């Protein structure tokens with residue numbers, strides 16, 4: 001992903017502004033604010049109440065934060081209830097992704113931008129945090145190409161899907177995010193993104209979070225899921241991999257299956273483009289973000 005130079009320059013200037021603001025508010029001002037991107041997974045078991053407690057505490061301490069979230073498990077349930085069950089397709093390169101026809105996109109937006117996003121915003125507001133929920137398509141926060149033809153394998157046969165609304169993030173509107181942070185808001189972001197042609201497109205949340213961390217020059221990206229981190233022998237939680245040096249990520253791509261592979265790829269992209277460290281951590285525990293920053297979970301780079 002091309003780094004948004006304008007947005008990054010903006011960040012440096014306004015980072016200083018934030019310190020002055022903190023001083024005025026009587027909060028600790030010393031040094032540069034650490035920029036942190038937190039991705040909250042969408043699988044079952046992730047504890048939004050505990051995560052909101054931790055986010056509120058970090059905001060109180062003056063941390064500059066951006067939240068990105070998913071919503072896959074709830075989307076699957078709602079899609080079933082609405083009589084449009086989820087379908088997952090496997091690309092020729094072996095990755096599985098949600099088949100996103102127009103109806104699926106509508107259901108996806110109802111759940112991600114509606115229930116999950118507003119649920120998180122409400123939890124944060126209840127804790128005194130001025131959270132603002134936005135999708136990647138709002139203000140072109142996440143922009144990139146829509147994949148107009150997806151090559152998949154179905155029942156052993158290759159096929160091309162043309163009516164799919166899936167894409168990827170190439171550009172991040174960092175200056176909008178920095179303006180929100182400077183004005184005291186906590187941005188809570190969710191797919192879909194917006195294509196260059198102005199169509200909503202379903203993007204992978206982990207990789208969108210990685211792109212956001214890169215564009216903002218984040219010190220850390222914390223990816224919370226319903227596992228303690230990357231497991232050497234999934235699902236054996238005692239096989240947690242604690243540390244991966246940046247140079248050795250490639251080797252660990254083999255350990256990660258399917259969805260976890262995208263997280264590892266996101267981590268690889270983020271580290272290669274200047275993010276200090278990426279931590280895969282447990283989103284089911286108390287103080288999940290601070291524990292991740294203290295080194296619990298799988299720490300990559302750093």
Ligand code: ADP
Nearest residue numbers: 041042043225227230231234255256257259260
């Ligand atoms: P989320 O929606 O929380 O981002 P995903 O479902 O996308 O989470 O990815 C996390 C899932 O990846 C885990 O719940 C687990 O089922 C799966 N997974 C596959 N391989 C591994 C692995 N080696 N270590 C940990 N989790 C793995």
